[in-house]
Amino acid sequence: MAKSTITPRSDLILFLGFTAVVLLMxxxxxxxxxxYPDLMQKFAIFxxxxxxxNILFGQTGYLSFGHAAFIGVGSYATVWVFKLMTxxxxxxxxxxxxxxxxxxLVIGFVCxxxxxIYFSILTLALAQMxxxxxxxxxxxxxxxxxxxxxxxxxxxxxxxxxxxxxGIPPTNVFGIEMSAWDGLFGFYFxxxxxxxxxxxxxxxxxxxxxxxxxxxxxxQTRMMYTGLNTKPYKLAAFVISGMYAGLAGSLMAAVDPxxxxxxxxxxxxxxxxxxxxxxxIGTLVGPVIGAAVIKYAENIFSAIDKSVxxxxxxxxxxxxxxxxxxxxxxxxxxxxxxxxxxLFMLVVIYLPGGIMEGIERIKRRFFAKDHANNDx
Amino acid sequence: MSxxxxxxxxxLSFGGLKALDDVNLTVKEGTVHAIxxxxxxxxxxxxxxxxxxxxxxxxxxxxxxxxxxxxQPHEINQLGISRVFQTPEIYSDLTLLENMMxxxxxxxxxxxxLNLWSRGDQxxxxxxxxxxxxxxxxxxIKRDVIAGSLSRGDKRRLELAMCLSQEPKLLxxxxxxxGMARADTxxxxxxxxxxxxxxxxxxxxxxxxHVVFSLAERISVLAQGHVIVxxxxxxxxxxxxxxxAYLGGAEV
Amino acid sequence: MDAIxxxxxxxxxxxxxxxxxxxxxxxxFGTLGVVNFAHGALFMLGAFCAVTVNKVITLSxxxxxxxxxxxxxxKDVPYLEMWLGDTGSLIIDWSxxxxxxxxxxxxxxxxxxxxxxxxxxFYKRPHADQILxxxxxxxxxxxxxxxxxxxxxxxxTAPDFFSGTVNLGGLIGMDLTYPTWRLVYFIxxxxxxxxxxxxxxxxxxxxxxxxxxxxxETVQLLGINITKRFSVVFGLAAVVSGLAGLMYTPILPPxxxxxxxxxxxxxxxxxxxxxxxxxxxxxxGFLLGILQSLASMTEVKSIFPGIDQIIIYLIAMIVLLVxxxxxxxxxxxxxx
Numbered sequence: 001m002a003k004s005t006i007t008p009r010s011d012l013i014l015f016l017g018f019t020a021v022v023l024l025m026x027x028x029x030x031x032x033x034x035x036y037p038d039l040m041q042k043f044a045i046f047x048x049x050x051x052x053x054n055i056l057f058g059q060t061g062y063l064s065f066g067h068a069a070f071i072g073v074g075s076y077a078t079v080w081v082f083k084l085m086t087x088x089x090x091x092x093x094x095x096x097x098x099x100x101x102x103x104x105l106v107i108g109f110v111c112x113x114x115x116x117i118y119f120s121i122l123t124l125a126l127a128q129m130x131x132x133x134x135x136x137x138x139x140x141x142x143x144x145x146x147x148x149x150x151x152x153x154x155x156x157x158x159x160x161x162x163x164x165x166x167g168i169p170p171t172n173v174f175g176i177e178m179s180a181w182d183g184l185f186g187f188y189f190x191x192x193x194x195x196x197x198x199x200x201x202x203x204x205x206x207x208x209x210x211x212x213x214x215x216x217x218x219x220q221t222r223m224m225y226t227g228l229n230t231k232p233y234k235l236a237a238f239v240i241s242g243m244y245a246g247l248a249g250s251l252m253a254a255v256d257p258x259x260x261x262x263x264x265x266x267x268x269x270x271x272x273x274x275x276x277x278x279x280x281i282g283t284l285v286g287p288v289i290g291a292a293v294i295k296y297a298e299n300i301f302s303a304i305d306k307s308v309x310x311x312x313x314x315x316x317x318x319x320x321x322x323x324x325x326x327x328x329x330x331x332x333x334x335x336x337x338x339x340x341x342x343l344f345m346l347v348v349i350y351l352p353g354g355i356m357e358g359i360e361r362i363k364r365r366f367f368a369k370d371h372a373n374n375d376x
Numbered sequence: 377m378s379x380x381x382x383x384x385x386x387x388l389s390f391g392g393l394k395a396l397d398d399v400n401l402t403v404k405e406g407t408v409h410a411i412x413x414x415x416x417x418x419x420x421x422x423x424x425x426x427x428x429x430x431x432x433x434x435x436x437x438x439x440x441x442x443x444x445x446x447x448q449p450h451e452i453n454q455l456g457i458s459r460v461f462q463t464p465e466i467y468s469d470l471t472l473l474e475n476m477m478x479x480x481x482x483x484x485x486x487x488x489x490l491n492l493w494s495r496g497d498q499x500x501x502x503x504x505x506x507x508x509x510x511x512x513x514x515x516x517i518k519r520d521v522i523a524g525s526l527s528r529g530d531k532r533r534l535e536l537a538m539c540l541s542q543e544p545k546l547l548x549x550x551x552x553x554x555g556m557a558r559a560d561t562x563x564x565x566x567x568x569x570x571x572x573x574x575x576x577x578x579x580x581x582x583x584x585x586h587v588v589f590s591l592a593e594r595i596s597v598l599a600q601g602h603v604i605v606x607x608x609x610x611x612x613x614x615x616x617x618x619x620x621a622y623l624g625g626a627e628v
Numbered sequence: 629m630d631a632i633x634x635x636x637x638x639x640x641x642x643x644x645x646x647x648x649x650x651x652x653x654x655x656x657f658g659t660l661g662v663v664n665f666a667h668g669a670l671f672m673l674g675a676f677c678a679v680t681v682n683k684v685i686t687l688s689x690x691x692x693x694x695x696x697x698x699x700x701x702x703k704d705v706p707y708l709e710m711w712l713g714d715t716g717s718l719i720i721d722w723s724x725x726x727x728x729x730x731x732x733x734x735x736x737x738x739x740x741x742x743x744x745x746x747x748x749x750f751y752k753r754p755h756a757d758q759i760l761x762x763x764x765x766x767x768x769x770x771x772x773x774x775x776x777x778x779x780x781x782x783x784x785t786a787p788d789f790f791s792g793t794v795n796l797g798g799l800i801g802m803d804l805t806y807p808t809w810r811l812v813y814f815i816x817x818x819x820x821x822x823x824x825x826x827x828x829x830x831x832x833x834x835x836x837x838x839x840x841x842x843x844x845e846t847v848q849l850l851g852i853n854i855t856k857r858f859s860v861v862f863g864l865a866a867v868v869s870g871l872a873g874l875m876y877t878p879i880l881p882p883x884x885x886x887x888x889x890x891x892x893x894x895x896x897x898x899x900x901x902x903x904x905x906x907x908x909x910x911x912x913g914f915l916l917g918i919l920q921s922l923a924s925m926t927e928v929k930s931i932f933p934g935i936d937q938i939i940i941y942l943i944a945m946i947v948l949l950v951x952x953x954x955x956x957x958x959x960x961x962x963x964x
Contacts (some may be wrong), residue, residue: 008495008498061756063756063759063760065759110945110949113948113949113952114948114952116755117663117755117759117903118899118903118948120756120759121895121896121899122899122944122945122948124892124895125892125895125896125940125941125944125945126941126945128892128941129937129938129941129942132934132937132938133934133937133938135937136934136937137933137934137937138934203492203493204492206495207491207492207493207494207495208477208481208485208489208491208494208495208499209489209490209491209492211470211474211477211478211481212478212481214467214469214470214474215467215470215478217469218467218468218469218470219465219466219467219468221461221465222465222466222467222538223450223478224448224449224450224453225449225450225452225453225458225459225465226450226453226478226479226482226538226542227450227451227452227453227454227479227482227483227486227487227542228450228478228482228487228488229448229450229487229488230450232488232490233488236490266888266892270763270767273760273763274764277760330772330775334774335771335774335775337767337771338767338768338771338772338775340767341764341765341766341767341768341771342764342768344760344763344764344767345746345761345764345765345768348757348760348761348764349746349749349761352757
């Protein structure tokens with residue numbers, strides 16, 4: 001019988017490997033043309049979002065279609081602390097995460113009364129409601145369509161004491177500006193949270209709480225007849241996952257201090273579902289890989305426009321070249337979402353376990369070959 | 377011997393149909409009590425009433441002197457009732473070890489404990505117990521196997537191991553051998569006999585007579601929502617009313 | 629009082645659209661057991677059938693504009709008008725009703741292709757997978773439409789005959805002027821609903837479908853090929869949803885994401901009505917349409933600001949918490 005491969009030691013190796021890969025991103029992303037801070041920050045932020053989403057969907061089996069709402073709430077709360085208190089991001093982010101946690105508690109309490117598709121629809125509906133509210137009645141808090149921005153008139157009570165000069169001061173961590181080190185500080189700040197978030201997710205996954213979540217995903221009937229009250233477990237998972245999303249939203253605001261309602265739209269919720277699926281539902285690193293792949297592809301594909309394509313196909317006869325350029329242009333630039341949709345369908349149809357399952361399959365094929373060789 | 381489960385004068389009807397008609401039944405501690413009857417006699421309805429899934433119209437169901445009215449499913453277990461389902465209800469996506477850990481943790485920590493940090497598989501007490509109960513069913517060797525890939529008989533044994541780890545006062549079994557091959561059925565019977573030998577009270581709902589007469593110390597026969605006979609196996613065997621209840625339909 | 633009546637009337641056309649989409653959704657869910665997140669895209673495709681037909685019949689040539697004498701001006705004159713004169717103009721004016729004829733086979737084809745090509749392979753997969761794959765399909769469909777028609781709404785006009793307003797209040801002594809096309813839409817949606825119900829009620833095919841909705845396994849045991857019929861049901865639902873979108877174009881200029889906007893609300897409608905209940909879907913569709921319309925009255929909004937934005941979701945939450953099965957939900961459908 002196979003010995004269990006998951007031990008604290010293997011988890012430690014996984015964690016150290018993950019940390020190294022993340023910290024060295026500015027190096028190994030260089031040849032891929034993705035080593036600039038803006039994009040790497042996105043990898044980290046959406047990686048966190050996906051890790052949190054995976055705790056709910058991957059571990060507990062509850063498919064939320066409204067998770068972007070927590071990103072929005074986290075962003076708004078964070079920007080408000082910037083406006084009222086200080087441009088130091090730490091208190092702002094703590095506040096952002098707490099507010100989104102409370103928001104998740106309320107939303108979760110309502111939505112978790114149902115399961116399956118009802119749950120998905122309820123989360124979708126509540127997120128759309130929050131989105132609509134952000135655009136309408138809550139304009140005093142959200143600044144409606146313009147989005148919440150910093151102004152020179154903001155009080156910033158804590159900063160006001162020592163403030164010198166005019167203009168909006170940049171966001172900072174105890175004086176170190178986000179844009180320091182050629183922008184790399186911002187990235188390492190986000191990366192630190194990604195690594196921390198990853199560590200917490202390993203611990204949660206391996207904890208007895210994590211076992212309970214997987215039990216809920218697999219067989220709720222047996223859970224109940226085992227004497228477990230599943231509701232608080234599900235709610236805790238929902239809140240944790242909402243706080244991860246809130247943290248991601250806070251980080252977005254920390255590196256770029258504004259917040260808009262479009263972050264809460266269902267398309268954003270759909271995107272995190274896609275990241276998780278693409279990477280591998282229920283796996284530890286899968287969601288992070290999925291987030292990075294999608295953000296990377298988005299960056300590449302959406303930058304390509306027609307003129308680039310015509311250049312690309314210029315070695316061919318004109319008619320064929322421009323024809324190919326026309327067809328390809330459907331999938332790139334503004335048409336990037338089409339590629340995304342197709343990718344999404346292909347993954348769900350052919351590779352439900354995502355990239356991680358793909359890697360497993362390849363591994364197995366190689367190992368199978370090894371065995372065959374040994375036998376021969 | 378004291379009465380562990382007392383069902384008295386229970387009535388339940390769905391619309392106009394009387395599913396349970398003045399049912400009286402007592403399970404004594406330490407016995408194996410079988411509830412048999414033809415299809416549609418109300419066996420499952422009775423079982424669901426015992427565990428509070430259905431609300432009875434009148435009468436009372438008491439477990440260890442406590443009314444079972446309005447108890448939540450997760451409270452059933454904490455009172456000391458474990459349930460074995462017709463189709464084994466296990467965590468089919470998880471390994472056997474993790475399957476065992478969940479009920480053991482539940483037994484130790486109660487209905488809810490936010491244990492975010494401690495690794496379940498590193499806790500000595502839990503692991504020792506998991507080994508004990510899996511060994512009991514000869515399943516320890518398969519502890520890293522995903523439960524969904526087990527044979528039907530092994531799934532049943534895993535489910536029993538999970539139930540026994542709760543140290544139940546009463547084991548409710550709903551057709552524990554349904555859909556099993558003869559060999560698996562016989563193995564299960566032997567297994568249940570061993571468990572009964574340890575003095576665990578069992579209430580079995582079953583229509584396979586082979587199983588019933590191999591195991592039961594007392595039998596209640598249910599027909600059309602009513603207990604028509606209750607007695608020792610040999611009394612039931614010869615009882616004309618039982619024959620009629622079973623064959624009554626066939627003679628038409 | 630008049631204002632309230634008017635708002636109720638205003639809710640009817642939107643309610644009709646919700647009801648038609650929700651009807652298709654619940655029909656597909658009840659028979660095939662599939663949660664179709666691409667159903668809104670079908671609504672949107674129907675709307676773009678109207679846009680396409682309109683584009684085709686208004687294909688124009690540049691002609692010298694004689695009315696401008698100062699400089700050489702050109703105007704677009706549709707070929708149809710050049711060839712057929714007034715008849716051509718009439719055809720163009722009636723482009724929406726004409727596109728109905730085109731849309732029915734197109735939507736049926738789309739529906740059948742979708743069921744055969746994709747949905748069928750997901751019958752046995754978990755609901756989450758169904759949601760995900762149809763969600764992906766919805767993105768693909770709307771992005772394709774966006775690639776061809778751009779991101780901006782494309783206004784469509786109703787035939788001249790139905791433009792303007794009618795006064796419905798004359799009979800009861802009230803002043804209720806109401807846009808004619810909205811009235812047409814309401815009557816149209818009632819007609820479609822009536823046909824779907826009578827189709828299910830009075831034909832053998834419908835009987836089998838209803839039986840399949842109630843208990844799929846038993847019907848299959850009877851040796852009836854349910855699968856074949858179910859793909860027809862999917863086609864039917866696609867047609868219903870498509871026509872609903874097509875007829876809605878004069879009320880709301882179609883854009884590529886209208887489908888998703890309506891889908892979210894239609895899901896809420898289905899949930900409120902009760903998953904798997906056809907009358908529930910229709911009743912909840914109209915109910916929510918009317919409530920939404922009432923909530924957007926200034927009098928109501930001054931008391932509860934923003935209520936028009938959230939009324940539907942609020943109702944859904946209350947219904948789900950109080951009556952988890954929805955208003956007319958059946959026992960045993962998606963209970964867990």
